[in-house]
Amino acid sequence: xxxxxxxxxxxxxxxxxxxxxxxxxxxxxxxxFLGLVxxxxxxxxxxxxxxxxLLKSGSGEVRVAGRSPQAARSMIGYVPQYARxxxxxxxxxxxxxxxxxxxxxxxLGGYGVADREMAxxxxxxxxxxxxxxxxxxxxxxxxxxxxxxxxxxxCDPHILILDEPTAxxxxxxxxxIFDLFKALNQRMTIVVVSHDIAFISRYVTRVACLNRTLxxxxxxxxxxxxxxxxxxxxxxxxxxxxxxxxxxxx
Amino acid sequence: MSxxxxxxxxxxxxxxxxAAGVLASIACGIVGSYVVVKRIGYLAGGVAHTALGGxxxxxxxxKSPLGGAxxxxxxxxxxxxxxxxxxxxHEDTIIGALWAVGMAIGILFISRTPGYNVDxxxxxxxxxxxVPREDLLLMGGLDGVIIALVWLFRKQFLAVCFDEEFARLxxxxxxxxxxxxxxxxxxxxxILIQVVGLILVLALLxxxxxxxxxxVRSLAAMMFMATLLGVLFTGAGLALSYEPDMPAGATIIxxxxxxxxxSALGRGVWLRLLRHRRKAVSQAKP
Numbered sequence: 001x002x003x004x005x006x007x008x009x010x011x012x013x014x015x016x017x018x019x020x021x022x023x024x025x026x027x028x029x030x031x032x033f034l035g036l037v038x039x040x041x042x043x044x045x046x047x048x049x050x051x052x053x054l055l056k057s058g059s060g061e062v063r064v065a066g067r068s069p070q071a072a073r074s075m076i077g078y079v080p081q082y083a084r085x086x087x088x089x090x091x092x093x094x095x096x097x098x099x100x101x102x103x104x105x106x107x108l109g110g111y112g113v114a115d116r117e118m119a120x121x122x123x124x125x126x127x128x129x130x131x132x133x134x135x136x137x138x139x140x141x142x143x144x145x146x147x148x149x150x151x152x153x154x155c156d157p158h159i160l161i162l163d164e165p166t167a168x169x170x171x172x173x174x175x176x177i178f179d180l181f182k183a184l185n186q187r188m189t190i191v192v193v194s195h196d197i198a199f200i201s202r203y204v205t206r207v208a209c210l211n212r213t214l215x216x217x218x219x220x221x222x223x224x225x226x227x228x229x230x231x232x233x234x235x236x237x238x239x240x241x242x243x244x245x246x247x248x249x250x
Numbered sequence: 251m252s253x254x255x256x257x258x259x260x261x262x263x264x265x266x267x268x269a270a271g272v273l274a275s276i277a278c279g280i281v282g283s284y285v286v287v288k289r290i291g292y293l294a295g296g297v298a299h300t301a302l303g304g305x306x307x308x309x310x311x312x313k314s315p316l317g318g319a320x321x322x323x324x325x326x327x328x329x330x331x332x333x334x335x336x337x338x339x340h341e342d343t344i345i346g347a348l349w350a351v352g353m354a355i356g357i358l359f360i361s362r363t364p365g366y367n368v369d370x371x372x373x374x375x376x377x378x379x380x381v382p383r384e385d386l387l388l389m390g391g392l393d394g395v396i397i398a399l400v401w402l403f404r405k406q407f408l409a410v411c412f413d414e415e416f417a418r419l420x421x422x423x424x425x426x427x428x429x430x431x432x433x434x435x436x437x438x439x440x441i442l443i444q445v446v447g448l449i450l451v452l453a454l455l456x457x458x459x460x461x462x463x464x465x466v467r468s469l470a471a472m473m474f475m476a477t478l479l480g481v482l483f484t485g486a487g488l489a490l491s492y493e494p495d496m497p498a499g500a501t502i503i504x505x506x507x508x509x510x511x512x513s514a515l516g517r518g519v520w521l522r523l524l525r526h527r528r529k530a531v532s533q534a535k536p
Contacts, residue, residue, distance in 0.1 A: 054415065054418070054419070076419070080413075080415065080416070084414075084416070085412050085413045086289075088463075089287055089411075090466050090467055090468050090469050090471070090472050091412060091468065091469065092468060095408070096412075099408070099409050099412065099413070099416065099420070100420065102405060102409055102417065102422055103420040103421035103422070105405070108402045109402060109404075110405070135467045
């Protein structure tokens with residue numbers, strides 16, 4: 001079976017600064033739950049942006065479901081790292097989730113009945129249906145994150161890509177939201193970027209460590225002893241300049 | 251106030267002025283809300299002031315200054331939009347330059363036009379008491395264009411204002427709608443020139459929407475409330491300025507500015523009171 005996301009010898013550099021990614025080859029199979037870990041500035045977000053088609057690779061090739069990333073955009077649901085909008089933007093939870101229907105819904109005018117139904121179904125699944133009418137600015141960090149997941153799911157994606165989805169929420173909310181991802185993984189491929197390898201290894205099927213190049217990818221369960229060997233200590237934050245010395249190669 | 255009402259019943263020019271205020275408020279309420287939530291007030295200012303160049307050239311050539319402003323504003327919106335998309339790093343410098351150069355061109359051409367240049371002041375500061383019937387029709391038509399565009403593409407405009415990156419990922423041509431937004435700003439600027447003039451356009455574009463933004467929960471409600479506020483400010487400004495014979499445009503803007511200040515202050519005090527009360531309640535609980 002062909003991998004659903006495929007990076008072949010991909011390199012990328014921004015206009016200014018050193019290369020962000022060098023010779024990265026990675027294949028994600030359908031149904032996988034891949035955790036992408038690595039230090040700040042290690043190229044995790046850059047890699048996601050290449051897969052999303054927001055950036056074009058300098059060399060090498062990125063394919064999503066056998067197509068170019070732009071052509072495959074409608075298959076991907078995306079949850080960004082930061083809320084990229086002003087928190088006081090006058091918009092309700094329902095309107096936010098409905099934005100996920102763009103590209104699927106009709107071009108002109110408002111949304112159709114099917115759009116609203118889909119949005120409600122996704123809000124129910126992410127447990128934010130009772131917040132429907134709430135202004136987005138009044139939500140807690142965990143609630144907001146769930147709304148953004150619902151927005152990403154509203155286009156009925158095959159792949160869900162999340163960039164540090166739990167960076168701004170507490171541990172209990174983090175556990176709950178990863179339980180949700182685990183359930184979603186039953187029907188879609190998930191790629192999640194995280195700092196916290198110890199935490200995500202309870203959920204993901206494979207971990208890829210990225211620090212400009214792909215240092216390793218390791219199927220889980222990654223036992224805590226493996227993590228300790230990876231990083232030298234149980235880590236919450238990954239120190240810069242880490243090396244990924246593998247005890248056991250996959 | 252009542253001499254104003256009497257005069258309003260008697261004089262067509264005052265009725266025109268009031269109608270111009272309402273037509274301007276519709277465009278302001280809708281487009282101003284986008285300008286405020288998207289935070290492109292500076293770009294809107296650039297579009298407005300660059301339009302003077304077109305007005306000056308049209309005036310010099312003996313054509314309709316408002317027509318010249320329309321062409322220049324649309325052109326400025328396209329150029330400024332392109333600059334903003336292409337050179338985001340230097341956006342403020344380039345727009346600042348366009349802003350000043352546009353005005354300089356306008357002033358040069360107006361100064362070269364034979365005859366007495368009384369019109370310059372009315373372009374810069376508006377002349378709501380001298381709105382001809384044709385201009386009212388033009389304003390109404392432009393309002394119609396704006397309403398139709400927003401009605402048809404409200405999902406896309408909302409998406410682009412709220413979260414450009416996500417809109418792009420959902421296949422929305424972000425650049426097209428961003429430019430569309432600026433072109434609507436250009437149309438609004440032309441509508442407003444008669445009412446408050448080029449210099450004060452920015453205030454009427456942003457203040458009603460900014461006040462509305464403090465109270466509403468959706469963009470549609472913001473547009474509706476901003477429009478009503480616009481009608482209130484232009485109407486009241488007209489009435490207040492009529493008898494003492496003050497400049498109407500400036501009076502309208504001052505009203506809007508004072509209302510914004512009071513609203514922001516009042517809201518700040520109210521929120522603080524609310525927080526105090528909540529704290530007191532939570533402390534009272536064992």
